[in-house]
Amino acid sequence: MKRFHVHVAVADLEQSIQFYSTFFDAAPTVSKEDYAKWMLDDPRINFAISTRGREPGLDHLGIQVEDAGSLKEISMRLKKAQQPILEQEQTTCCYAKADKTWVHDPQGIAWESFHTTDIATTYGEDAELPQVSASQVSACCAPESGKTSVPSENQPISISLTKKECKNS
Numbered sequence: 001m002k003r004f005h006v007h008v009a010v011a012d013l014e015q016s017i018q019f020y021s022t023f024f025d026a027a028p029t030v031s032k033e034d035y036a037k038w039m040l041d042d043p044r045i046n047f048a049i050s051t052r053g054r055e056p057g058l059d060h061l062g063i064q065v066e067d068a069g070s071l072k073e074i075s076m077r078l079k080k081a082q083q084p085i086l087e088q089e090q091t092t093c094c095y096a097k098a099d100k101t102w103v104h105d106p107q108g109i110a111w112e113s114f115h116t117t118d119i120a121t122t123y124g125e126d127a128e129l130p131q132v133s134a135s136q137v138s139a140c141c142a143p144e145s146g147k148t149s150v151p152s153e154n155q156p157i158s159i160s161l162t163k164k165e166c167k168n169s
Helices: 012-025 066-081
Strands: 004-011 035-041 044-050 057-066 083-091 095-105 110-121 157-160 163-169
Touching: 004 110, 012 035, 012 044, 044 057, 057 066, 066 083, 066 095, 066 110
Parallel strands: 004 044, 057 110
Antiparallel strands: 004 057, 035 044, 083 095, 095 110, 157 163
16 A cells, blocks of 8 residues: 655754644654654555755645555556656665655656665665756755745745745735
8 A cells, every 4th residue: 555755854853853743643753853743544555744845835746655566556556657756775865765756746846756675774765867057956855846935934935836835925
């Protein structure tokens, strides 16, 4: 079975851990000095936060699979999408070892498909997708997903996912 993955870059990890732990009614499955992850079954999601992104906000989306065959199947479909992809074997990222395939969708959002094979003692390394400069790389090997702005405290926001903007209302 597949698990949806969301990685959010945060400015204040402790504040964000408190918020998401309350929101999910669960403590993080993994908690490090710069990273936290919830492996939830309802909804079935791998939700991660870290202070390693260039700016707070959406870092990348993904699909976590349970075996190498499922990852290969996704990789083959992504090749048919005619977008540049990056395939990684046994890379270290987010305190885990994994095989991965990275791609940008037509809107520029980084998507990670991955099969986790082991835990790691370090956060990991950054990687570069084809046609993406090193200055655009954000947390967990994912290219920057776009410019966002951080609204002032308690100010309502509206979000357009197709344009990746965050505007103050």
